[in-house]
Amino acid sequence: MTTSISRIHTGTRMSQIVTHGDTIYLAGQVGNPGDSVEQQTRDCLASVEKLLAEAGSDKDHMLQATIWLADMADFAEMNAVWDAWVPEGHAPTRACGETRLATPEYKVEVILIAARK
Structure with a gap:
């Protein structure tokens, strides 16, 4: 039996959401470049919530x-x-670690896996 895979907001390079059965994988979410770590984290988490709801x-x-x-x-x-x-x-x-992000103005990126409700 094959479990279906669905891709949402798909571009050439990546999808923002991929579901496989009842598992949801989100692409890395970032905030506005140059904002504080606090604001970028808030923006990342708001994007995560929106994508999870979708x-x-x-x-x-x-x-x-x-x-x-x-x-x-x-x-x-x-x-x-x-x-x-x-x-x-x-x-x-x-897990949390330090790495060089896509541009120096990005300070935080959040990647999430969740279960469907």
Whole structure:
């Protein structure tokens, strides 16, 4: 039996959402280049919520998050926003690391996997 794969907001390079059965994979979400880490994190998480809703899920159904920071010195600032956003009792598994992002103005990128509601 083959499980269906659906791609939403697909371009030449990538899709913003890919679903496989009841699993939802989101592309990395970034905020506005040049904004603070706090604002970029808020923007990333707002994009995540919007895409999850479009795919039939929400943040209560998060499974795994990968967060990339351009500078680990921003870890506490990003976590303050993240911790306030994650529903109590619904924290996903998570990894956070430092890497060079697509442009120097990006400070945070959030990649998420969730289950369908």
